[in-house]
Amino acid sequence: MTEKEDIAVNSFYFVGEGFRNVLKNKKSSLISLITMICAMFIFGVAFAIGENATSVVEQVSASQGIQVYMTTDATDEQINQLESDIWNIGTDKIQKVEFVSKQQALETMKTSFEDADWIFDGYEGENNIFPVSYIVSLTDLSYTGEVEKAIGQMDNVDKIRSSNETIDTLIKIAHGVRLAVIVIFVLLIVMAVTIISNTIKLTVHSRRREISIMKYVGATDGFIRGPFVVEGIIIGLIAALLTILMLGLAYDFIISKIAQSDVLQRMNIGLLSFGELSQVIAIVFLVLGIGIGIVGSSISMKKYLEV
């Protein structure tokens, strides 16, 4: 019989022993549990901030769009042609194409000169000097350069204006936040693995006699490690579930407060619901919990198996 078969056959025994160990070593189980919950919670908060920042940037920049001005002599046919040409760049890149007539352009100008709109009085109807334009919204801002270039080569396009700088800054901020989240994530994993493996090391140390006895009676390393690994997994799972629950409650509470703020409402920007975040968080937490359980217990047992 190989060690692998040993482990497979004994998995029921391991699960039973693992649960028993968790309950028996309440103190160290609790320390591991709290450590993991703290680490996961901090990550959860960082992740939620990162995702919301990205989402806000996307919403803001989607509202920007690229403005494409047509030459003043463009005929109705040419105007329609341009719209279908823009759509032909690809629906994977173009999200929306909005037509702005001469009249609408004039109205917009008037609105922005609220108190002095009389200066546009002479430009009504025939005298309207504003060109027809399209506002093109993209599915993803990274297509900006490419789409601008394509539109620039089309007929009857006078000039293109995009709020490039604003968008670039926003993208940079979003990237920065994302990077910070990744750094926090890595630091937390290192921290959690270190603390958990130390906690397990204490448990293992206090049970070294038991371990050596197991070895003398003929237990393989895998057989001895089994219950400890299961113990780690159980703690990891409980930590993951508790953290998701706590994070969900805290998130919904805080978001409901922030969402009432004037700035966000005026800009018509929505924040993500916990439901939208929970899938990724759940997967990360479960993998993290189980992974740290396995890695932590394997690292810390090594020394005591040399009998």
Add this chain to the structure above:
Amino acid sequence: MIEFKNVSKIYDTGTEAVHNATFTIEKGEFAFLVGQSGSGKSTLIKLILKEEEASKGNIIINGKDITYLRKKRVPYLRRSMGVVFQDFRLLPDKTVYDNVAFAMHIVRATQKHIRRQVPMVLSLVGLSNKAKMYPNELSGGEQQRVALARALVNNPSMIIADEPTRKFRSRDSLGNYEIIE
């Protein structure tokens, strides 16, 4: 069954615990190793269990030279023998029943087999009524019989006992030998 060929063991401290031991114990044989304390009896058992490595010579068990046995195979060597240690080596937080059952879990015995075999062995050593007690609730003699039950439970081809008579009145130890026989 157990064969020592010119085996010596010198510890790192320089103490020579075993010097040039050569002997053979055949199947079914009852062998006693007698000597003063510190004369190397326990070291000999450690060598058989591969708890210690021989400094010189060869040890052959069940026809296999264990001198160069790979580390991974050591647990399987230990399973082929039932060992009663001088200090019993019982698991303190497991009941008498679980201490014996544990040896069967290791060799992946089925639950059904364990439930049948453990009570049988416990009754053989006269501890049926103490199955639910913990080692520290037992006398030295009873603890030793738990260790003996654990050694016997998998029907090993050999039983090795370190100082099996030390803790008891002679009446008890006679009992232990009868059980082993």
